Amino acid sequence: MPDDSARRNGIALTDRQRISWLRLIRSDNVGPATFRDLINHFGSAEAALSMLPELSRRGGSTRHIRIASVDEAERELETARRFGARFVGIGEPDYPYALRNLDAAPPLLAMKGHSHCCALPAVGIVGSRNASISGTKFAARLARDIGQAGYSIVSGLARGIDAAAHRASLQSGTIAAMAGGLDCPYPPENRDLLEEIWSGQGLAISEMPFGWEPRARDFPRRNRLIAGVALGVVVIEAAARSGSLITARLAAQAGRLVFAVPGSPLDPRCEGTNALLKNGAIVTTTSADVLEALAPLSQIDPFSRPAANEPPTESEREFIPSPSDQDRSSLVQALGPTPVEIDDVIRHTALAPQTVYLILLELDLAGRLHRHPGGLVSLAMGE
Template sequence: MPDGGARRQGIALTDRQRIAWLRLIRSDNVGPATFRDLINHFGSAENALAMLPELSSRGGASRTIRIASKEDAERELDAARRHGARFVGIGEPDYPPALRQIDGAPPLLAVMGHSPVALRPSVGIVGSRNASISGAKFAAMIARDVGRVGYAVTSGLARGIDTAAHRASMETGTIAVLAGGLDQPYPPENVPLLKEIIAGEGLAVSEMPFGWEPRARDFPRRNRLIAGISHGVVVVEAAQRSGSLITARMAGDFGRLVFAVPGSPLDPRCRGTNALLKEGAIVTTSSEDVLEALAPLARLEGHGETMIEESGDDDGAAALLPPDDSDRATIISSLGPSPVEVDDIIRHTGLSASAVYLVLLELDLAGRLHRHAGGLVSLSMSD
């Protein structure tokens, strides 16, 4: 049985830091990995914001980088408050512990609802939007059973399997992950469901700005959060090309357990789950299959967490001298369209890790670097 108690640990951002963090993550070309590297190099979000124009210029940016203003951040914070939401930083106590462990965890999450549910071990349940009656019943059964023993149930608020999982875990604790802003839930028919989740023992989370309407490319980002929050992901009915399979593959990449419910080979909704079984997913025909496999993992909560903490060093930006033009050219010439590990760049060039990481930041902020899964990087094809 997992420890369902609220284990709160970590630092608390000041109001000033929260505004700076929000400005930094909302600025052009700053994703979660870039955010982390900027904080590591310059000690604080405020220092990093001051350095963005110079870094992007050194990286060869073709235009001036857009930096989110203090007014923009304050407006978003005000919008969050109006909706009863708030922003939680990755080092703060209410941030989902399992999510901290993944590469590219969002530095800030917008959350709304019952915050303690985020601290409990979680089971993700995903599947077809066009679910069968039996598929929806099975998803609801799993959700009820894992909820009774202390797990939260995480899903994406979609039609079908997601809806069945959320409804069945409403009283025990459920987490709805949104692809758009918390004020832009999708699909529209599940707005009442979201309101029930928030009003009860549930939580809504998103990494997207308030007012952001979800687009097709935003759903894989949402799926990444579902996989990251969960200790294991159960897939109930999934076509061969579906978001549920994306969630399952991300879960596998994150070291999570992947469960798949077998189905008829004649049903297109089961082709994806049957393919997962061929690839080694855990055969799931009952709740016990999930609970038995997850039991050892639930006791490892918090192991290997990635934290982002500010050093408070106001001189951090000045302390790190940029590499000279020759070293910068050497680092850039070592890159190409094929993804490589940063450690390989360091070994190949013979330059310091700090110099390599700083040049990668410059290229990233200039829009000339691609980041890949597993921390790999490559140079934009236009270069």
């Protein structure tokens, strides 16, 4: 394990490691949780890459698993360099510190702008795209006051509340979490705002490849970044089925504070925020409501525990034999379409935890496993 000073400063990836990490996360069926488990089990991305075909086969896949090539990874790194961006790994100094401790945090983030924003505690501000005049005005006031108090403001670059929060915190520091690649802002009309962010005192982050046009299913992933980077999330004007409520739910699951601004019961844009208040969100009418609640959290040393995804050393890893066909059969029979906790799977099957995690990796790489928030898993439909 690194000493405290190394952990405080972070540990930089070598060029070779960065290429291997990018290859692994861009390969078929490898998401952040699978990446973490592969690194923890095999000790390095290079070792994990060599095992992907075998693990996929053992998981029941009859198709060849696509593994990103060295050339593909090098081209993406070069694209980022030409764009003025960089890829930052989870244990490196510029990686947002609160995001490190998120369940299944992205192993690599593409970043463009001023990384000093990541050294500040962050507050998320999200809300309606079709915001009212009073809603955008309040979002701007809140972002300005909280930014002046020493926080960065993180939001999703959307119309309405998000854009107002970003603009008001351009001088103090703002982070735009993006659903597509850094070169594919959504909505397109906010491209000028994005350029103001990374040319000013702000930062744009994404876990998606360059050239990736955001799809509907990518926005919850973006919302997860907002919830993970922030110590708390403020919701302003969110309808009953708003994406902002997804951000609030993800924030609560990650142990972040959730704030909500009360609104008129006659305004459908406030139905979601009022529901959050009924369910325990912190009533927010001034910036002091946010700052007072977050003050104890912002004093915590973010490096007081090791960064997530830090692989064990060779001596710390123990040899785990390949699971038997009977082990695999027992685990698959225990799973179904309903998400369950892995600890429950271990208790039900009476298999060793290491064996369970390895079989889950095999199923995941074969496309037979679904991972859910909170570390839950389920068997893919049809299995």
